Amino acid sequence: xxxxxxxxxxxxxxxxxxxxxxxxxxxxxxxxxxxxxxxxxxxxxxxxxxxxxxxxxxxxxxxxxxxxxxxxxxxxxxxxxxxxxxxxxxxxxxxxxxxxxxxxxxxxxxxxxxxxxxxxxxxxxxxxxxxxxxxxxxxxxxxxxxxxxxxxxxxxxxxxxxxxxxxxxxxxxxxxxxxxxxxxxxxxxxxxxxxxxxxxxxxxxxxxxxxxxxxxxxxxxxxxxxxxxxxxxxxxxxxxxxxxxxxxxxxxxxxxxxxxxxxxxxxxxxxxxxxxxxxxxxxxxxxxxxxxxxxxxxxxxxxxxxxxxxxxxxxxxxxxxxxxxxxxxxxxxxxxxxxxxxxxxxxxxxxxxxxxxxxxxxxxxxxxxxxxxxxxxxxxxxxxxxxxxxxxxxxxxxxxxxxxxxxxxxxxxxxxxxxxxxxxxxxxxxxxxxxxxxxxxxxxxxxxxxxxxxxxxxxxxxxxxxxxxxxxxxxxxxxxxxxxxxxxxxxxxxxxxxxxxxxxxxxxxxxxxxxxxxxxxxxxxxxxxxxxxxxxxxxxxxxxxxxxxxxxxxxxxxxxxxxxxxxxxxxxxxxxxxxxxxxxxxxxxxxxxxxxxxxxxxxxxxxxxxxxxxxxxxxxxxxxxxxxxxxxxxxxxxxxxxxxxxxxxxxxxxxxxxxxxxxxxxxxxxxxxxxxxxxxxxxxxxxxxxxxxxxxxxxxxxxxxxxxxxxxxxxxxxxxxxxxxxxxxxxxxxxxxxxxxxxxxxxxxxxxxxxxxxxxxxxxxxxxxxxxxxxxxxxxxxxxxxxxxxxxxxxxxxxxxxxxxxxxxxxxxxxxxxxxxxxxxxxxxxxxxxxxxxxxxxxxxxxxxxxxxxxxxxxxxxxxxxxxxxxxxxxxxxxxxxxxxxxxxx
Amino acid sequence: xxxxxxxxxxxxxxxxxxxxxxxxxxxxxxxxxxxxxxxxxxxxxxxxxxxxxxxxxxxxxxxxxxxxxxxxx
Numbered sequence: 001x002x003x004x005x006x007x008x009x010x011x012x013x014x015x016x017x018x019x020x021x022x023x024x025x026x027x028x029x030x031x032x033x034x035x036x037x038x039x040x041x042x043x044x045x046x047x048x049x050x051x052x053x054x055x056x057x058x059x060x061x062x063x064x065x066x067x068x069x070x071x072x073x074x075x076x077x078x079x080x081x082x083x084x085x086x087x088x089x090x091x092x093x094x095x096x097x098x099x100x101x102x103x104x105x106x107x108x109x110x111x112x113x114x115x116x117x118x119x120x121x122x123x124x125x126x127x128x129x130x131x132x133x134x135x136x137x138x139x140x141x142x143x144x145x146x147x148x149x150x151x152x153x154x155x156x157x158x159x160x161x162x163x164x165x166x167x168x169x170x171x172x173x174x175x176x177x178x179x180x181x182x183x184x185x186x187x188x189x190x191x192x193x194x195x196x197x198x199x200x201x202x203x204x205x206x207x208x209x210x211x212x213x214x215x216x217x218x219x220x221x222x223x224x225x226x227x228x229x230x231x232x233x234x235x236x237x238x239x240x241x242x243x244x245x246x247x248x249x250x251x252x253x254x255x256x257x258x259x260x261x262x263x264x265x266x267x268x269x270x271x272x273x274x275x276x277x278x279x280x281x282x283x284x285x286x287x288x289x290x291x292x293x294x295x296x297x298x299x300x301x302x303x304x305x306x307x308x309x310x311x312x313x314x315x316x317x318x319x320x321x322x323x324x325x326x327x328x329x330x331x332x333x334x335x336x337x338x339x340x341x342x343x344x345x346x347x348x349x350x351x352x353x354x355x356x357x358x359x360x361x362x363x364x365x366x367x368x369x370x371x372x373x374x375x376x377x378x379x380x381x382x383x384x385x386x387x388x389x390x391x392x393x394x395x396x397x398x399x400x401x402x403x404x405x406x407x408x409x410x411x412x413x414x415x416x417x418x419x420x421x422x423x424x425x426x427x428x429x430x431x432x433x434x435x436x437x438x439x440x441x442x443x444x445x446x447x448x449x450x451x452x453x454x455x456x457x458x459x460x461x462x463x464x465x466x467x468x469x470x471x472x473x474x475x476x477x478x479x480x481x482x483x484x485x486x487x488x489x490x491x492x493x494x495x496x497x498x499x500x501x502x503x504x505x506x507x508x509x510x511x512x513x514x515x516x517x518x519x520x521x522x523x524x525x526x527x528x529x530x531x532x533x534x535x536x537x538x539x540x541x542x543x544x545x546x547x548x549x550x551x552x553x554x555x556x557x558x559x560x561x562x563x564x565x566x567x568x569x570x571x572x573x574x575x576x577x578x579x580x581x582x583x584x585x586x587x588x589x590x591x592x593x594x595x596x597x598x599x600x601x602x603x604x605x606x607x608x609x610x611x612x613x614x615x616x617x618x619x620x621x622x623x624x625x626x627x628x629x630x631x632x633x634x635x636x637x638x639x640x641x642x643x644x645x646x647x648x649x650x651x652x653x654x655x656x657x658x659x660x661x662x663x664x665x666x667x668x669x670x671x672x673x674x675x676x677x678x679x680x681x682x683x684x685x686x687x688x689x690x691x692x693x694x695x696x697x698x699x700x701x702x703x704x705x706x707x708x709x710x711x712x713x714x715x716x717x718x719x720x721x722x723x724x725x726x727x728x729x730x731x732x733x734x735x736x737x738x739x740x741x742x743x744x745x746x747x748x749x750x751x752x753x754x755x756x757x758x759x760x761x762x763x764x765x766x767x768x769x770x771x772x773x774x775x776x777x778x779x780x781x782x783x784x785x786x787x788x789x790x791x792x793x794x795x796x797x798x799x800x801x802x803x804x805x806x807x808x809x810x811x812x813x814x815x816x817x818x819x820x821x822x823x824x825x826x827x828x829x830x831x832x833x834x835x836x837x838x839x840x841x842x843x844x845x846x847x848x849x850x851x852x853x854x855x856x857x858x859x860x861x862x863x864x865x866x867x868x869x870x871x872x873x874x875x876x877x878x879x880x881x882x883x884x885x886x887x888x889x890x
Numbered sequence: 891x892x893x894x895x896x897x898x899x900x901x902x903x904x905x906x907x908x909x910x911x912x913x914x915x916x917x918x919x920x921x922x923x924x925x926x927x928x929x930x931x932x933x934x935x936x937x938x939x940x941x942x943x944x945x946x947x948x949x950x951x952x953x954x955x956x957x958x959x960x961x962x963x
Contacts, residue, residue, distance in 0.1 A: 049933040146944050155909070174937025176944070180911030193931045822905070861905055 014289060014321035016093050018073040018138075019061040022315075026198075026206045028059060031191060035063050038189025039136070044161050045182055046168040047175075050193040052333040053232025056170040057319075059196065060138055069166070070097045070135045077288065079373075081146045083153070084109050087117045090137070091124070097135045101127055107582050116586075116869060117153045119618050121160075129162035141332070142171040149869070151176045158182070197229030206231075210315070211238035219251045226255040232333055236265035239316070240272060266337045269316075280307050281316075282345055285338035286354050286377070288370075289321060290328045297361040298354055352378045363387060372407050381415040389422040404429050417449045420463050428470055443471055469499050469507050476514035480521060483672035483709035488518035509538040509548040516555055521673060523712025525559050525749040532556035550579040550588045554595050561599050564752035564785060569599050590619040594633045601640060602753055609640055617876035631674055633872060638681050647685035654682040656837020676702055676714045683721045687761070692728040695721065716746045716754060724758060727765050736774050739765060743775040755782050822865050831858040836875045893955040894935060896925040899948035906945060910938050922950060 038046050048056045064071040074093040080086045088109050091102035105120045145151070155177050158167060169175060182188040198206060203224040207213045215223075227233030237254060241247045254264065270278055284295050284304075295304035308328055311318045317334035321327040330338065342351065355378035362371035368387050375384050388407040408416070408426045416423050427442035446467055453460040472495035479488035492514040499508035516531035535552035553576035560569035573596050580589035593616035600609040616633050634657075638650045657678055679698050686695035699718050706714035719742035727735035746754060755762050763786050770779040824832065827848075834844045841859065845852045863869060866877045891912075902923040904915040913927035929935040942949065 049931075049937070051932060143940070146940070148944060151909075151944075172933060172936070173940050174910070174934045176909040176937070176941040178909055180909070183911065193933060857901070857903070861903060864905065 011089070011092050012289075013092075014327050015075045015077070015089060016073055016096055017075075017320075017322050018064050018071055019057060019319050019321075020323070021058070021062045021065045025058065025062065026202055026210055028055075028062060028202070031059055031195065032063050032066060034191065034195075035059075035189060036067070039067075039069065039134075039166055041186075041189075042163060043182075043189045044167065044187045045158055045177075045179075046166065046189040046191075047179060048168070048170040048191045048196075049174050050172070050191070050196050051230075052172055052336075053230060053235075053331070054193055054196040055231040056196065057140055058231075059191075060140065060168065060170055064136075064138065067136065070133070072097050072135060072137045074137070074139050076139060076141045076144050078144050080144065081150065083117050083147075083150050086145065086150050087120065087153075093137060094128075094135075098131065104581070108586070116618070117149070118156065118869070121153060121157055125157070125160050125162060128165045131164040134164050134166065136166045136168060138168040138170065140170045142169045142175055143173045145175075148176075196231070198224065198231055198234060199229065200224055203229060203234060206234060207238055211235075211242065213238055213241055213247065215247060215251075219248060222251055222255045227261065232331070233261055233265065235315075235317075236262075236269055239314075240265060240268035242272070262333075262337060266334075266341065270341065276301075276303075277307065277310070280304070281311075281338055282342045283354055285330065285335055285342050286351070286374075287358060288329065290318075290330075291326050294358065294361050298357050356380055359383065376410070381411050382418075385411060385415050385419045385422055389419050389425070417445075417452075420446060420449050420453070423449060424463060424467055424470065431470070431474060440474070443467065443474070465498070465502065466504070469495050469502070469504065469511075472498075473507060473511045473514060476511060477517065478671075480514055480518040481671035481673050483521065483676075483705065483711050483714075485518045485522050485710055489515060489522075492518065505538055505541055506548065509535050509552075512538060513548065513551055513555070516552075520555070520559070521711050521713050523716055523745060523749060525562060525751070529556055529559045532559065546579050546582070547585045547588060550576045550585055550592070553579070554588060554592045557592075557595050557599070561595070561602060562753050563750050564602070564756060566599060566603055569595075573599065586619045590616045591632065592616075593619065594636050597636050597640070601636075601643065602757070606640070606643065613637055613640065614876055617873050631677070634875075635677050635681060637876070638685075642681075642684055642688060645688075647688040650681060650685040651689075652837055654678050654685070656834070656839055659837070659839060659843065672705065672709070672711070673714075676706065676711070676717075680714075680717050680721060683725070687721070687724060687728065690728070692725040695725040696729075699725070712745050716742045716751065719745075720754060720758070720762075723765060724761050727768075728761065732768060735765060736769055736772060739769055740774045743769075743778050747775060747778045752782065752785065756785060824862060824865060828858050828862050828865070831855060832862055832874065832878055835859065835862075835871055836878065891928045891930055892935075893926065893928050895951075895953045895955055896927070896938070896942070897950040897952075898923050898925070898942060899950050902942075902945065902947060907938070907941070910941070913938070923947075926955070 035046060048060065050056060064073065072093040073096070074089055076086075076089075080089060088106065091106060091109075094101045095103070102120075102124050105124060108120055109117075154175075158177060161167060169177075179188065179190075183190065200221065204217070204220050207215055207220060207223070223234060223237055227237065237251075240254075241250050244250045250268075270281065273281065280295070280299060280301075283299050284290055287294065287298070290308065292305035292308060295308070296302055308318065309325075312320070312328070317331035318328050319331060321329055329335070346354075355374045359371045359374035359378060359380060360383075362368070362374060363383070368391060371387060372384050375381075375387075384407060388404060391404070391407075404425060408422065408429075416426070423442065423446045427439050427446055430442055431439035446463075450460050450464050450467065472491050476488050476492035476495060479485070479491060492511045496508050496511035496515065499505075499511055512531050512535045516528045516535060519528035519531055522528075532552045532555045536549050536556070539546065539549035539552060553572045557569040557572035557576065560566070560572065573592055576592040577589065577596075579585070580592060593612045597609045597612035597616065600606075600612055613633070613636060616636075634653065638653055641647075641650050641653075679702055683695040683698045686692070686698060699722050702714065703718050703722075706712075706718060719738045723735045723738040723742065726732075726738065742754075755766065763783060766779045766783050766786075768774075770776045770783065830848060831844055834847055839847065841852060841855045845855045848855070859871075859874075863874060866874055866881075868874045868877050899922060901917055901921055902915065902925075907913060907915055907925065910927065912929070913925050916924045916926075918924065925938070927935075927938065929938075939949070939952075
């Protein structure tokens, strides 16, 4: 019944099993009728909220057995507070009704960079809405789920629930879901403690029919009064009496006392059991799930199968988890009490020993997830490290890194040091998940650990080399972004060759991607394209390397876009999007959509460009402007704003970015490539405002460093923009000289969009160039493309206005732009404005002269009102809603 | 229904507690937040307490303001 996989998210199918109603159960038709009525009235949600032992699960299983609708079931546990796991299980539960439901969404959840659940909910809801019949999804033990994000997403699901799905939540405490709203709208069926209590008649039926006790009415009444109809209380009391000679005396003692009812009863029940059974119950109470071989391993006996069967027959709070009589669990309340007793009965060492034995059994049976859990409880970090190292060795360097991170999390440092291999894997996993700073620390720690090994240690040699390669790849990327292009190319080439020699295909592909990036900045489009193709080829040697193939496609598409081969670029991006969706590579998906936005802008599909940008924002995970992905996204947004005739807003953004990341001669906080992008965008905004001098000033500091670094991409762009500025100032000879320089570099590499994107002013300048014999062939070719397009690019906003109705509104086109139910306060708008300028929370606090905590509160409230999770999403959403309008800088 | 007063150490907006019915949220000059709510049973009360815990709020006090008639809540 349990599927497993080394590093895969193994799903426990027992969690999806609907507990069968016990044959001897007291039927509760009055409650089942209320539940059925809720379905008939098309209520969205059924909430069963009552304390432990009130009979919630039992009632639900009775209902599930009689209900006409197909029931899907999910028993939640503490681990399900992780959103990825939670939604994976939700889909698995729905698949018990429809095997294909949500299948295409699973990779997005389980990939190396799991998607935010919200992005998957809409397609999931649509799939549910397409179902031919109605189903019920029951979530048992919902109180075990904590954390705002899951509750928010479940609330979202409830708000958008199609009639095909009825949701049932059973919980010990009211969940933070919009229960009150559903209640007032008459969309809620609710059963609470008072409803679940046994009535006097039910109590009598339970005691006589289920527990086989023959009691006079006054004893039943006394028990019912003492337990207040609380089912577990009655159950325990009945179990206690089964062994008593004199039931009446027990009832007198029990009902007359003032001890906490549970302590009293559990002691009674346990002391009625024979010693071996008592021992069995206590020892196995540490298990979330029980099966006979596992229990044998724990107790060292060979009678667990009979023991479990006996407990089941004795009605001793044991619940089957499948229909093969293999897996069971204790009733939660009973299990809790047993564990409490265990702590009082056995020593700490004995309990650790139990966890250790459980951990080993799970490990031997390939159920690593559960093994790690018990070994953690036993404090056996050494063994966890062993498991993680083994599992990582099998499947690292592909996608499933989050599990590894989770396992390694919390391991003491000395254990990690003793496992250099694991340490390297861990550092690599951190690196791949975008935790660059931590990853670098971890790599440094690995290095030290390896160097502590003896000189002639084989491990030291082998792993030092792998570490070298990883460090070189990381270093190469950073150099490429920071205009140290020669160095980037040297480092990445060497890393690639070493990785290929050692057979690390993934690392080789990664190094080649760094190479492509450096070549791109060198302006060498053809070489860069060649490297991108190599990345894709390397990556495609194994399906597990798909993340890199997707990244390669995105970069290559950027080059084809520059070449104005928009068909090929579009094909590559479609492929990238498909790979990302299939493998759950969210970060690259965001990049792919950003590239798609650029492509569509080039195709003059402005609505499509905004739509792609919105998707890019949805899948963008990282906060702040430091991540390359978000930076590209924001830069693309600026290009669209420029096209929409809003240079002021763009200038605001650049100003904000520069304030957030101060740069200058001696500052390295923002990589050179980012600075160049910012300044060229700024220059374009000034040009659009007719401020050619300011444009020149913005470009001035860039040219020399770019030339020195051999960053021809930037040289070409800077010269082109300077030429436009000088031309606007009437200095045609200087303008043509710069254009000639730009074109001399650009022509051999086939640049096209570089010029085409600049619109009308560029056509004028190119005609001038052609007539004066400045790169006439190239200029005429470009002019030919312009004529083929038959329309002007941005830069001449007045003439474009009629064909682009949105160019004068701050709101990008979005078909269903809703307004906010809960509008932002003026202060929140101020904060939002500053966020959109790229200011950090600290800077916003200083700007508005308020406490940092106050800023955090405002941003929290803004996120919640805009229904977003990150700054980038907030900005995009705010623009959709027209909440951010141009305001002069302060 | 039983009336409880819950005090937490920081300023919590009513917005964050909007999922819960029948509560009023007040703030005083000390920066504490006072929540007064009427709860049908313990599950409802614990629902709110769990949520406060999720929000990382520090509980200062919890007080029952009236004795329920049936002694159950």
